[in-house]
Amino acid sequence: MIIGHKRQTEYFQKVLARGALAHAYLFHGPANVGKRTIAEEIARALLCEKSKKGFGGCGACDSCVRASGGAHENVIRLSREETLVSKKEIRKEIPIEDIRELRRVLSFSPQPGIWRVVIVSDVEQLSQEAAHAFLKLLEEPPARTVFFLIAEHIEYVLLTIRSRTQGIYFSLVLDDAIRGYLMGHAFSRARADEICAYAAGRAGVAVGATQKDDAIFESEKRARGVSHALVKGAPFFFPYAEKAASDEDIRLETADSVIRTLRERLLEEAHVPAQARLAKQVKNVVRITEAMVRTNVNPRLSLDLIFFEGSEGMKR
Numbered sequence: 214m215i216i217g218h219k220r221q222t223e224y225f226q227k228v229l230a231r232g233a234l235a236h237a238y239l240f241h242g243p244a245n246v247g248k249r250t251i252a253e254e255i256a257r258a259l260l261c262e263k264s265k266k267g268f269g270g271c272g273a274c275d276s277c278v279r280a281s282g283g284a285h286e287n288v289i290r291l292s293r294e295e296t297l298v299s300k301k302e303i304r305k306e307i308p309i310e311d312i313r314e315l316r317r318v319l320s321f322s323p324q325p326g327i328w329r330v331v332i333v334s335d336v337e338q339l340s341q342e343a344a345h346a347f348l349k350l351l352e353e354p355p356a357r358t359v360f361f362l363i364a365e366h367i368e369y370v371l372l373t374i375r376s377r378t379q380g381i382y383f384s385l386v387l388d389d390a391i392r393g394y395l396m397g398h399a400f401s402r403a404r405a406d407e408i409c410a411y412a413a414g415r416a417g418v419a420v421g422a423t424q425k426d427d428a429i430f431e432s433e434k435r436a437r438g439v440s441h442a443l444v445k446g447a448p449f450f451f452p453y454a455e456k457a458a459s460d461e462d463i464r465l466e467t468a469d470s471v472i473r474t475l476r477e478r479l480l481e482e483a484h485v486p487a488q489a490r491l492a493k494q495v496k497n498v499v500r501i502t503e504a505m506v507r508t509n510v511n512p513r514l515s516l517d518l519i520f521f522e523g524s525e526g527m528k529r
């Protein structure tokens with residue numbers, strides 16, 4: 214199910230109907246707006262045993278079921294979480310080993326008449342070596358293979374890769390489209406508005422919210438508020454600290470959100486001195502949190518300090 218992106222879906226519908234796919238696309242734009250979903254739906258359309266046109270395939274044939282379940286041998290996915298080599302942990306980069314394995318897999322001729330779809334997410338996280346090896350693949354594209362490259366920040370993707378792919382930009386999704394989807398899934402207008410505000414144009418976040426129960430939704434909403442306050446600085450985080458201080462559970466959850474936000478920021482940071490600074494800030498926040506839990510230090514004061522450290526860490 215694709216929410217919004219009418220122009221892009223219409224474009225691909227035409228391209229699919231004409232059988233005129235390019236060999237590589239670079240989908241770029243903000244996270245969680247539907248880039249990967251569209252790539253997956255095109256993959257199903259190409260591999261579906263019934264319909265050869267339109268998005269998402271029939272959803273019922275063996276091929277569609279396997280593709281949806283991540284078990285289709287002709288849909289190859291690569292990202293920081295998805296690897297072709299044996300190690301399964303989340304990596305900071307996509308290493309050269311993955312691209313070597315991809316080249317090996319693609320070196321076999323495809324079954325006659327059958328497409329192979331390669332979806333590479335986090336393209337900006339390809340290691341330098343991996344990016345150059347991947348470029349070679351794009352320069353000598355294997356037969357009946359289409360690549361979907363997915364990136365949030367196109368400026369971090371090698372120019373040579375960009376020039377070998379057709380770039381398609383995906384913007385944030387309009388609230389109307391998200392609201393329409395939610396109300397079509399039995400959500401009240403008020404609830405749909407609330408989820409829309411929370412998702413802020415990220416359709417994937419809205420879909421995620423529909424699949425979670427209210428308590429999880431509420432706590433994620435608070436976590437998002439915390440990272441927002443950290444970026445915005447003191448006038449935003451002081452009211453947060455004050456509110457959180459009065460409830461023991463929320464107090465801990467808030468400290469935890471600060472730590473998680475800092476860790477995510479640390480993972481993204483490529484600059485070594487900044488990494489060291491962030492690591493120290495994470496440590497400080499953990500230390501203050503432990504003191505808040507174990508001693509009778511004033512929780513409001515602890516939270517102010519936690520937010521202060523966190524906010525320093527978010528400065529670029």
Ligand SMILES: [Zn+2]
Nearest residue numbers: 261271274277
């Ligand atoms: Zn099908």
